Amino acid sequence: MTKALRAPRRHPPKKPPREAGAAAGRAEAAFETGGLPGRGHAEELPDGTTHRTGIWIVNQKQRRDRLTPEQLGVLADLGIPWATP
Incomplete structure (x- = not known):
């Protein structure tokens, strides 16, 4: 028995998780x-992908002691109260 050949799936290139989360956070704050x-x-991003913003924020809070000051600054700019650098 032979398997049918399929065309490779084409997905848009993914952003790094922190970058995608920050983009989703900016979209969230805008609306x-x-x-x-x-x-x-x-959150539905302009490129058509979906980002689970709520879980991303919870994960960032749990890992905040390992975030750099720059990363905390981005979160603080988004209005997240626990992200003071």
């Missing part, structure tokens, strides 16, 4: 005001 999004929040 919504108020507190941080919940853990289950997902």
Whole structure:
């Protein structure tokens, strides 16, 4: 039995996770005001991909002691209260 050959899948190139998360955070801030999004929040990015922004923010908070001052500055610019460099 032979397997049918398929064309390779074509996906847009992925951004590094922190860069994608920051982009999603900027999109979130541009459209919504108020507190941080919940853990289950997902943001549709302009390139058509979906980013799980809520989980990304929770992960950044858990890893904040390992973030560089520059990374914390980006999060602080997004309005995340615990991200003071």
